[in-house]
Amino acid sequence: MPEPARVALLVTCLVDLFRPTVGFAAVKLLEQAGCTVEVPRAQTCCGQPAYNSGDRADAKAVARQVIAAFAGYDYVVAPSGSCAGMVKLHYPELFADEPETLAKAEDLAARTRELISFLVDIRGMDRVTASWPRTVTYHDGCSGLRELGVKAQPRRLLASVEGVRVTELPGAEVCCGFGGTFCVKYPEISDKMVTDKAGEIAATGAETVLAGDLGCLLNIAGKLSRLGHRVETRHVAEVLAGMADDAPAIGEPRE
Amino acid sequence: MQPTSHAFPENARAELGNETLQRALGLARTGFPLRRQQAIERLPEFEALREEGRAIKDHTLAHLDFYLELYERKVIEAGGQVHWARNAEEARAAVLGICRSVAAKTVTKGKSMVAEEIALNDYLEANGITPIETDLGEYIIQLRHEPPSHIIAPAIHLMKEQVADTFRAAHTDLDPTRVLDEPRTLCDEARTVLRPHFLDADVGITGANFLVAETGSSIIVTNEGNGDLTQTLPRVHIVITSIEKVVPTLEDTATLLRLLARSATGQEFSSYTTLSTGPRQPGDLDGPEQYHVVLLDNGRTGLLGGEFQDMLRCLRCSACLNHCPVYAAVGGHAYGWVYPGPMGAVLTPALVGVGEAGHLPNASTFCGKCESVCPVKIPLPKMMRHWREREFAERLAPPVYRSGLRLWAWLAQLYHALAETAGRVLGWAGQGRGRFRALPLAAGWTRVRDLPAPEGRSFQSLGAERQRRAGAGR
Numbered sequence: 001m002p003e004p005a006r007v008a009l010l011v012t013c014l015v016d017l018f019r020p021t022v023g024f025a026a027v028k029l030l031e032q033a034g035c036t037v038e039v040p041r042a043q044t045c046c047g048q049p050a051y052n053s054g055d056r057a058d059a060k061a062v063a064r065q066v067i068a069a070f071a072g073y074d075y076v077v078a079p080s081g082s083c084a085g086m087v088k089l090h091y092p093e094l095f096a097d098e099p100e101t102l103a104k105a106e107d108l109a110a111r112t113r114e115l116i117s118f119l120v121d122i123r124g125m126d127r128v129t130a131s132w133p134r135t136v137t138y139h140d141g142c143s144g145l146r147e148l149g150v151k152a153q154p155r156r157l158l159a160s161v162e163g164v165r166v167t168e169l170p171g172a173e174v175c176c177g178f179g180g181t182f183c184v185k186y187p188e189i190s191d192k193m194v195t196d197k198a199g200e201i202a203a204t205g206a207e208t209v210l211a212g213d214l215g216c217l218l219n220i221a222g223k224l225s226r227l228g229h230r231v232e233t234r235h236v237a238e239v240l241a242g243m244a245d246d247a248p249a250i251g252e253p254r255e
Numbered sequence: 256m257q258p259t260s261h262a263f264p265e266n267a268r269a270e271l272g273n274e275t276l277q278r279a280l281g282l283a284r285t286g287f288p289l290r291r292q293q294a295i296e297r298l299p300e301f302e303a304l305r306e307e308g309r310a311i312k313d314h315t316l317a318h319l320d321f322y323l324e325l326y327e328r329k330v331i332e333a334g335g336q337v338h339w340a341r342n343a344e345e346a347r348a349a350v351l352g353i354c355r356s357v358a359a360k361t362v363t364k365g366k367s368m369v370a371e372e373i374a375l376n377d378y379l380e381a382n383g384i385t386p387i388e389t390d391l392g393e394y395i396i397q398l399r400h401e402p403p404s405h406i407i408a409p410a411i412h413l414m415k416e417q418v419a420d421t422f423r424a425a426h427t428d429l430d431p432t433r434v435l436d437e438p439r440t441l442c443d444e445a446r447t448v449l450r451p452h453f454l455d456a457d458v459g460i461t462g463a464n465f466l467v468a469e470t471g472s473s474i475i476v477t478n479e480g481n482g483d484l485t486q487t488l489p490r491v492h493i494v495i496t497s498i499e500k501v502v503p504t505l506e507d508t509a510t511l512l513r514l515l516a517r518s519a520t521g522q523e524f525s526s527y528t529t530l531s532t533g534p535r536q537p538g539d540l541d542g543p544e545q546y547h548v549v550l551l552d553n554g555r556t557g558l559l560g561g562e563f564q565d566m567l568r569c570l571r572c573s574a575c576l577n578h579c580p581v582y583a584a585v586g587g588h589a590y591g592w593v594y595p596g597p598m599g600a601v602l603t604p605a606l607v608g609v610g611e612a613g614h615l616p617n618a619s620t621f622c623g624k625c626e627s628v629c630p631v632k633i634p635l636p637k638m639m640r641h642w643r644e645r646e647f648a649e650r651l652a653p654p655v656y657r658s659g660l661r662l663w664a665w666l667a668q669l670y671h672a673l674a675e676t677a678g679r680v681l682g683w684a685g686q687g688r689g690r691f692r693a694l695p696l697a698a699g700w701t702r703v704r705d706l707p708a709p710e711g712r713s714f715q716s717l718g719a720e721r722q723r724r725a726g727a728g729r
Contacts, residue, residue, distance in 0.1 A: 015714060016715055039715065054646055191704070
């Protein structure tokens with residue numbers, strides 16, 4: 001295992017607000033990978049809603065807070081390809097015209113990783129100690145897949161989970177229709193996309209659908225339940241950390 | 256054509272409810288991406304080629320004035336003429352002037368998106384000249400008085416039964432009881448009907464995929480051969496195209512052609528790749544007596560040197576449309592003008608104004624698939640975001656949305672107290688079922704899907720509590 005590393009967890013607002021279990025799963029996996037994990041209290045949102053709405057000024061204001069909150073750690077890790085991609089690729093773009101902040105943004109970008117790819121690519125993790133005797137399928141979130149190259153890593157770790165059977169999802173790389181504000185600005189188009197996605201997930205016959213981004217997962221879980229499909233939806237970190245039994249699936253009632 | 260891009264949400268809603276369109280799109284959704292994938296798997300250097308293609312176009316755009324002047328000189332040397340058009344009106348006038356100079360009554364047309372951009376057919380008809388589209392898809396939509404819904408497959412929104420009905424209504428001199436239920440039969444009928452038009456036309460108008468500066472040649476790629484008949488049989492050949500199509504050399508063109516066919520249709524090479532250099536030369540067996548090129552700007556030079564310059568690399572291959580989940584959901588007509596899909600979402604605001612076309616760059620999830628398949632690596636999502644920035648800066652975004660964003664930014668900075676409260680309230684309210692079927696402030700979400708309820712406490716407050724407990728137990 002590589003040298004110990006001091007890692008700051010970028011929780012992301014959706015995990016913080018909707019699904020703390022994912023945060024605890026991330027901490028557990030990072031610790032298993034030999035990291036010391038801290039959760040900077042001053043963190044807020046990464047600023048993506050403003051940035052993707054063309055509101056650079058507000059995006060910058062939020063990004064400045066993030067840059068300050070995450071200074072000094074070896075790595076900044078997020079259980080989301082979308083938020084990690086925002087910090088890693090778009091912060092430098094956002095501050096391209098402010099040399100002083102740009103240097104800090106680039107420094108942060110260089111240290112920022114998506115959780116699962118960090119575990120595999122940086123920490124050399126090739127297996128986990130978890131058990132989940134189910135058939136699962138996996139949806140590739142767009143930002144993680146196309147901005148950060150997250151594709152093989154979650155499948156590799158999933159293959160080591162005891163009892164799990166992975167059925168590949170046809171169209172796994174096609175967007176689920178979440179798209180941040182898109183899903184409420186163009187609800188009918190978003191609905192068409194997530195309806196197709198839910199249908200393909202159900203057709204795999206898998207008991208659980210996993211992904212690495214809570215935005216996609218909330219969208220998919222919401223559509224699966226609206227359509228009456230009995231497929232569980234979970235963040236992949238919950239299964240990898242062996243914590244899938246600690247909380248009901250996304251959108252399922254507590255016992 | 257009059258843009259209806261401002262009505263994108265209404266257009267989209269109508270198209271989502273159009274069952275025939277949805278069936279037609281369903282057939283297209285898988286075909287193009289699969290064929291492209293298979294074609295590039297057979298070409299290991301495809302990624303390197305994309306980089307080369309980008310470099311060729313970037314170099315050309317950086318020296319566009321030089322290559323355009325060189326191209327013009329070479330066209331003249333070959334005996335042709337170049338007509339510079341700043342806008343649609345000048346381009347239409349140039350075409351009409353040439354047609355009138357030879358007293359043209361009918362013109363045949365190969366497929367040209369620039370001709371669509373300047374609404375050439377309507378203009379020619381209004382001036383007493385009959386244009387006849389000879390690309391099968393274009394011919395079908397001309398008969399139906401519809402705009403194209405795709406830049407290389409203009410009638411992709413139609414099922415073959417609709418085409419059969421259209422042909423029966425238009426070809427009234429043919430046997431009304433004939434069987435028209437196979438694409439092959441439809442194609443043969445169009446071929447039979449078009450053949451005399453090719454022979455009778457006074458002028459042939461084509462577009463161009465590339466203009467080669469070193470030779471003064473224009474190049475079209477087609478799969479039907481209609482372009483060749485259009486440009487070699489009539490006395491006059493007019494090429495209507497736009498300034499960013501110029502490429503320095505034939506060698507460069509070869510590189511771009513390798514990218515184009517694979518990205519467009521998944522072919523190694525299109526069935527016909529035809530170079531035209533000037534009119535018929537002494538000793539030539541065929542070819543037109545006159546060769547004209549109408550070169551349209553129509554706002555393109557305004558993109559040079561700015562944040563949208565990369566858009567001028569576009570080869571019009573349609574890979575971005577073919578892989579776009581939004582295009583696949585609503586089809587091309589919803590976009591309300593000539594260029595649909597991701598390339599249209601960037602280009603249309605530049606050509607018809609962001610006030611008219613402001614919805615298009617917003618109607619994207621930024622899934623990034625378009626950029627990943629673009630043969631010349633145009634950063635389409637980034638440029639859509641630039642349009643959103645312009646709209647925000649020019650206050651074109653709806654006021655409700657703007658104030659919502661301001662509120663969000665303010666809340667994001669007061670994040671902790673609010674996240675905790677909202678999470679607890681929603682978690683408490685939703686714990687019975689685990690999800691909400693309707694939620695007053697999130698109707699945009701809950702109208703089409705349930706909202707999973709939060710677990711209850713925020714990660715940060717739970718984490719802090721665990722730390723306190725661990726500290727107390729020590």
